[in-house]
Amino acid sequence: MSAKRRQDQREELRMTQGKQNPYLSRPPNPVAQKSRRVEANDSGAASIETAEANLARLEDDYVLAIERNIETIAELVEKASEDGADLDRLVPRIQRLCVDEVKSQAGTFDYALASVAAHQLDRFLEKTPLLTQTDIRIAREHVAFMRAIMGRRLKGRGGRLEDQTLDALAGLIAKRTAKTDVSEDNPE
Amino acid sequence: MSSNYDLSKLSVLLVDDNYNTRRLLYVILRSLGIETVVEAVDGTDAFARFEQGDYDLVVTDQVMEPMDGLELTQKIRRDAAGNKRYTPIIMVTGHTEAERVLAARDAGVTEVLAKPVSANSILQRIVSVIENQRDFVDAEQYVGPDRRRFKLTEYDGSKRRAQDSVGETTTDPTEDNAVAD
Numbered sequence: 001m002s003a004k005r006r007q008d009q010r011e012e013l014r015m016t017q018g019k020q021n022p023y024l025s026r027p028p029n030p031v032a033q034k035s036r037r038v039e040a041n042d043s044g045a046a047s048i049e050t051a052e053a054n055l056a057r058l059e060d061d062y063v064l065a066i067e068r069n070i071e072t073i074a075e076l077v078e079k080a081s082e083d084g085a086d087l088d089r090l091v092p093r094i095q096r097l098c099v100d101e102v103k104s105q106a107g108t109f110d111y112a113l114a115s116v117a118a119h120q121l122d123r124f125l126e127k128t129p130l131l132t133q134t135d136i137r138i139a140r141e142h143v144a145f146m147r148a149i150m151g152r153r154l155k156g157r158g159g160r161l162e163d164q165t166l167d168a169l170a171g172l173i174a175k176r177t178a179k180t181d182v183s184e185d186n187p188e
Numbered sequence: 189m190s191s192n193y194d195l196s197k198l199s200v201l202l203v204d205d206n207y208n209t210r211r212l213l214y215v216i217l218r219s220l221g222i223e224t225v226v227e228a229v230d231g232t233d234a235f236a237r238f239e240q241g242d243y244d245l246v247v248t249d250q251v252m253e254p255m256d257g258l259e260l261t262q263k264i265r266r267d268a269a270g271n272k273r274y275t276p277i278i279m280v281t282g283h284t285e286a287e288r289v290l291a292a293r294d295a296g297v298t299e300v301l302a303k304p305v306s307a308n309s310i311l312q313r314i315v316s317v318i319e320n321q322r323d324f325v326d327a328e329q330y331v332g333p334d335r336r337r338f339k340l341t342e343y344d345g346s347k348r349r350a351q352d353s354v355g356e357t358t359t360d361p362t363e364d365n366a367v368a369d
Contacts, residue, residue: 023327024334027274030244032318036194044194044221046314051219051307058215065208096251099282099303100206107304108212115304 059109066114067150069101073121074143081136091129094139098122102146113158114149116166117142124173138172145169193315199224201241203234203248203260204280209303213247213280216307220314231255235263243275245317247310250281250292257281258295265296265331273331274324276317280305296332 038045073094080090098118107115121142128135145165148154154162200217202225204210210227217225226241228234232255234248246264250257261277268275276298281288284302292300299313322334 023325024323025326026321027271027324029276029318029321031198031276031314032321034197034244035318036197038192038194040192042192042194044196045192046195046220046311048220048307048311051216051311054215054219055212055307058212062208062212100209100251104206104209104282104303104305105212108306 055108062105062109063111063150063153066102066106066111067147069097070114070143070146070150073097073102074140074147077130077136077139077143080130080139081133085130087129087131091125095122095125098125106146106150110155111149111153112156113154113162113166114146117145117149117169120166120169120173124177127177134176138169138176141169141172193318194221195314196221196223198222198244199226199242200245200247201226201228201234201238201243203228203231203246203252203257205230205249205252209249213305213310216305216310217247219307220311231257231260231263234260238264238268238272238275245314246275246277248277248279250279250283250288257297258291261292261295261297261332278313278317293335294330296330298333 036044076090076094076097079085080087080094099122102118103115103122106112106118121139124135124138124142130136130139149158149162157163200222202210202213202217204213204227210229214225214227226237226243228237230252231248234246235255238246246260248257248260255263257279261279264275264277265273277296278299278301279292279297280301280303281292282303289300299316301309301313322337325332325334
């Protein structure tokens with residue numbers, strides 16, 4: 001049997017199986033049905049510029065909210081540093097504030113460094129939930145960095161100093177998690 | 189990918205338990221021209237509204253309580269009436285670890301979008317829903333859009349299925365383009 005004939009037979013089988021496959025269907029797509037293709041300058045065209053302009057009007061409110069949430073994270077970190085702290089309750093709250101408030105919203109308004117720091121802190125807490133004073137220090141450093149970025153209203157990726165600071169924070173985490181990997185039974 | 193669409197006629201159900209995030213998404217969706225955006229505060233509220241209303245698209249957060257976005261998606265895929273089961277679902281999530289994204293995919297979402305979002309990223313996902321429709325799988329283990337995003341039309345090897353005939357899986361070693369098993 002030639003290679004072409006084999007390929008034709010496979011294609012025929014594939015089409016037949018597709019048509020008879022009871023598990024597959026192509027249902028209607030209401031988003032496609034109700035959307036209308038238009039020219040770029042059509043007044044009805046979905047406009048990113050309009051959306052960004054409307055978002056810009058909200059920025060001041062959101063920046064204040066982000067700063068308030070960073071302070072709440074700071075308070076929760078200090079509570080977590082106390083003896084007998086309920087870490088099972090505190091750490092998930094800190095993580096949610098990091099992800100839902102700071103990472104998401106700071107990122108939308110291009111405060112990328114604050115967003116990255118919040119993400120990094122969340123990932124760190126996922127692995128190492130504030131059990132030691134080193135963990136608390138790492139969390140405090142992240143909070144301080146977020147506070148500084150938002151306080152300066154620093155958008156984008158910043159400069160060399162900011163890069164070095166983020167690298168230093170990542171280095172603290174790497175060192176701490178390496179210790180955790182090596183000696184799980186000997187917290188500081 | 190073209191983004192010149194009039195989206196005004198769409199009706200979207202927006203689900204997020206975080207007021208600030210929901211407000212941002214609402215502003216973006218309305219600013220993109222979508223005239224009907226209904227908000228729900230969690231998965232339970234969302235499914236109740238979904239059953240009562242007529243929505244073309246669901247945009248949902250992943251982590252919520254008491255019902256999260258994964259459970260909402262599975263409920264829509266398995267329990268919603270008629271064609272509502274096929275409603276496209278975009279999951280917006282702050283958690284981008286591989287296992288979370290795979291969980292969203294396996295729950296039956298149509299698209300996943302990582303936070304932080306932008307007007308452009310939301311629009312691109314909606315355009316993807318319009319332009320890249322996939323087959324819908326309805327099986328016991330999985331209900332939702334076909335999870336295979338790429339179809340390798342040139343694939344010439346064995347499908348390794350139990351019902352494959354002997355002739356389907358063997359190759360003639362004398363052929364020039366024989367493929368070793």
